[in-house]
Amino acid sequence: xxxxxxxxxxxxxxxxxxxxxxxxxxxxxxxxxxxxxxxxxxxxxxxxxxxxxxxxxxxxxxxxxxxxxxxxxxxxxxxxxxxxxxxxxxxxxxxxxxxxxxxxxxxxxxxxxxxxxxxxxxxxxxxxxxxxxxxxxxxxxxxxxxxxxxxxxxxxxxxxxxxxxxxxxxxxxxxxxxxxxxxxxxxxxxxxxxxxxxxxxxxxxxxxxxxxxxxxxxxxxxxxxxxxxxxxxxxxxxxxxxxxxxxxxxxxxxxxxxxxxxxxxxxxxxxxxxxxxxxxxxxxxxxxxxxxxxxxxxxxxxxxxxxxxxxxxxxxxxxxxxxxxxxxxxxxxxxxxxxxxxxxxxxxxxxxxxxxxxxxxxxxxxxxxxxxxxxxxxxxxxxxxxxxxxxxxxxxxxxxxxxxxxxxxxxxxxxxxxxxxxxxxxxxxxxxxxxxxxxxxxxxxxxxxx
Numbered sequence: 001x002x003x004x005x006x007x008x009x010x011x012x013x014x015x016x017x018x019x020x021x022x023x024x025x026x027x028x029x030x031x032x033x034x035x036x037x038x039x040x041x042x043x044x045x046x047x048x049x050x051x052x053x054x055x056x057x058x059x060x061x062x063x064x065x066x067x068x069x070x071x072x073x074x075x076x077x078x079x080x081x082x083x084x085x086x087x088x089x090x091x092x093x094x095x096x097x098x099x100x101x102x103x104x105x106x107x108x109x110x111x112x113x114x115x116x117x118x119x120x121x122x123x124x125x126x127x128x129x130x131x132x133x134x135x136x137x138x139x140x141x142x143x144x145x146x147x148x149x150x151x152x153x154x155x156x157x158x159x160x161x162x163x164x165x166x167x168x169x170x171x172x173x174x175x176x177x178x179x180x181x182x183x184x185x186x187x188x189x190x191x192x193x194x195x196x197x198x199x200x201x202x203x204x205x206x207x208x209x210x211x212x213x214x215x216x217x218x219x220x221x222x223x224x225x226x227x228x229x230x231x232x233x234x235x236x237x238x239x240x241x242x243x244x245x246x247x248x249x250x251x252x253x254x255x256x257x258x259x260x261x262x263x264x265x266x267x268x269x270x271x272x273x274x275x276x277x278x279x280x281x282x283x284x285x286x287x288x289x290x291x292x293x294x295x296x297x298x299x300x301x302x303x304x305x306x307x308x309x310x311x312x313x314x315x316x317x318x319x320x321x322x323x324x325x326x327x328x329x330x331x332x333x334x335x336x337x338x339x340x341x342x343x344x345x346x347x348x349x350x351x352x353x354x355x356x357x358x359x360x361x362x363x364x365x366x367x368x369x370x371x372x373x374x375x376x377x378x379x380x381x382x383x384x385x386x387x388x389x390x391x392x393x394x395x396x397x398x399x400x401x402x403x404x405x406x407x408x409x410x411x412x413x414x415x416x417x418x419x420x421x422x423x424x425x426x427x428x429x430x431x432x433x434x435x436x437x438x439x440x441x442x443x444x445x446x447x448x449x450x
Contacts, residue, residue, distance in 0.1 A: 002139075002147070004131075006131060007062070017039070021039060033098050036092075036343060037095040050116050061113060061115050063110065065109065066085060069106065073107060073147060089134050091335065093335070094116075179197060180241065184244050201214060327416075348378065351375075352378065355379075
């Protein structure tokens with residue numbers, strides 16, 4: 001488990017860097033690393049970027065602390081997790097120094113990164129959203145490395161269904177569909193179905209068309225108007241609800257099921273009925289009925305007719321997710337390389353006149369002492385360009401233009417990856433629920449054909 005916090009550095013940047021790099025705290029600087037700068041000269045490298053910043057402001061850098069549970073990790077692992085955290089959060093745009101302190105009862109990382117990025121000289125925006133991203137990333141990395149994760153309080157956490165409803169802005173109709181899907185597997189006939197709907201907080205109106213209205217329950221306001229079931233879709237007409245209660249499947253048109261396929265929806269509803277017959281208390285311990293209803297609704301909306309079809313769909317989405325992740329990582333790697341190139345090229349061009357003056361200086365030692373910081377940065381930039389294989393200096397403006405285009409592409413790929421990851425999560429939850437329902441039916445166990 002790791003706890004994170006972040007605060008700006010508005011002054012004494014050198015003092016803050018010296019503190020986190022203290023040899024007594026970092027095992028003789030064994031656990032000191034940096035990106036986009038040298039930790040020995042990070043203060044003057046940060047200052048050069050700050051001098052180029054479009055927005056001035058008071059923030060020189062940001063100090064991120066990541067503290068681990070005592071005895072849960074090693075210094076080596078903690079340092080690696082911190083480095084991964086910095087790389088993901090900062091996306092190769094901001095130079096940083098990371099250290100791991102081992103002198104306390106708990107291991108903790110210090111990450112100080114420049115407030116200005118290397119490519120565009122824009123200030124880092126620190127707010128509740130950026131911190132939430134840091135928190136989520138830290139938790140995920142801890143989980144991936146086998147560490148515990150800080151769990152929010154029960155009053156703050158949301159179930160998957162609640163999150164999904166909030167994200168999609170689910171209407172009364174969507175909530176009614178979930179309630180109907182939850183009631184059908186428990187119902188013996190249509191009358192018992194109506195009683196179950198009333199038990200879920202719905203007023204029933206029977207006439208030419210069956211309608212429902214959600215009542216106020218102290219937690220939510222009531223629904224003003226009744227909703228006709230027929231407006232919910234073909235699976236929610238009175239006739240179709242009766243068929244579903246009886247376990248009767250329907251042919252949905254052009255896409256016909258082969259003789260070897262079963263209706264996944266009917267199989268799920270039959271399994272839930274069988275479990276209900278063994279006692280609701282037993283069923284409730286095995287699975288959450290609301291989640292089962294969500295899964296039933298999901299496979300209907302996405303026209304999944306068989307278990308094999310669900311597996312095939314999940315495999316396709318998993319492949320798309322992997323492809324999106326690979327493309328995003330490649331774009332982020334190229335952006336990081338370009339950001340470093342832009343930083344070093346800018347420093348080289350800006351400070352080259354000072355290096356030329358040194359050649360012509362009568363008292364070279366005195367000149368070097370007077371311009372020590374500038375010369376250190378120039379020599380570091382020249383060395384970095386040589387190591388990168390740069391023989392002819394590229395056009396800085398063209399390089400920044402290319403960077404902006406690639407950054408826009410990264411944003412597109414990031415959105416694509418987020419969508420694929422969310423879809424994979426949704427389908428994964430549905431398959432998990434389907435497996436749970438089918439495998440817990442009394443006297444039955446779902447077997448997958450390979």
